[in-house]
Amino acid sequence: FFFSSRRRHTRFLPVSWARRCVQETGYLHGNPELRLALNEDLVVGKDNQVGLGAVVLDDCNFHECVNFSEFVLNRTLKIKPPDGEFTVMNYRITSDFQAPFRIFPYIDEASNYKLELLLKVRASYPKDITASHLVIKFQIPRQSSSCHNELIKGAPNQQVDYNENTKTVEWQIKKVTGGSELTLKTKITLLSNVNSYAARKEIGPIRATFEVPMYNVSNLQIKFLRIEKQEKAKDHQRWIRYISQSSSCLLYTSDAADDLLCVDLGGRRIIKKK
Secondary structure (H helix, E strand, O other), X not given: OEEOOXXXXXXXXXXXXXXXXXXXXXXXXXXXXXXXXXXXXXXXXXXXXXXXXXXXXXXXEEOOOEEOOOHHHHOEEEEOOOOXXXXXXXXXXXXXXXXXXXXEEEEEEEEOOEEEEEEEEEEOOOOOOEEEEEEEEEEOOOOEEEEEEEEOOOOOOEEEXXXXXXXXXXXXXXXXXXXXXXXXXXXXXXXXXXXXXXXXXXXOOEEEEEEEEOOOOOXXXXXEEEEOOOOOOOOOOOOOOOEEXXXXXXXXXXXXXXXXXXXXXXXXXXXXXX
């Protein structure tokens, strides 16, 4: 994710961190050994020398059924798979990458007891790709007397709910086409004795979850997946699918961060500058 803001009092800290995995699901008779090949230009470790266009992983680890003796030489893995689904490889990247969404939040003080949050979400992936189940959640100040949400008139596949008990807004978008931009305006009315500057710090954090089929953030590629010793009489079906998902992404305004020594954003710690 990349987050920014141009309006007074509010900016969101950037996040450039992602954890990914290679998963396998198989039901092969006798569990024959498999061979899986990744990018030849794959580099593990940011301190290593990197060529132009190389895919850089900060670190990685493998399932116990994986033999990675040839991984350093030619980026190939030998797998003795168990039945069902399992994670072949976990890896982490913190270098620059094209995140699926960019979120732009703006907070304005309409009056001493009214705040307006304008949230813009831009899909940065290609137009021929469609994300599904994008859900954005955030909290408003605890001492709010009312909350009114507005979507663009005629916005398809979108729904906004407000939970009065938890002071939480949930924005649900069923489908998001690449290159599109979505907008939500949240109008917050505070209790008369509440300071709007202090209340502004209570907006957020913003939580975002989504699923983007056929979109690969890390550029890690599977060159081939094959059975080492296959019986000639059998023809097994195989397919490779790329998908980008978020399991947890937290975003804090700089106003809220001012009250903390540091802020934890989805695994990356941003140290507050003195």
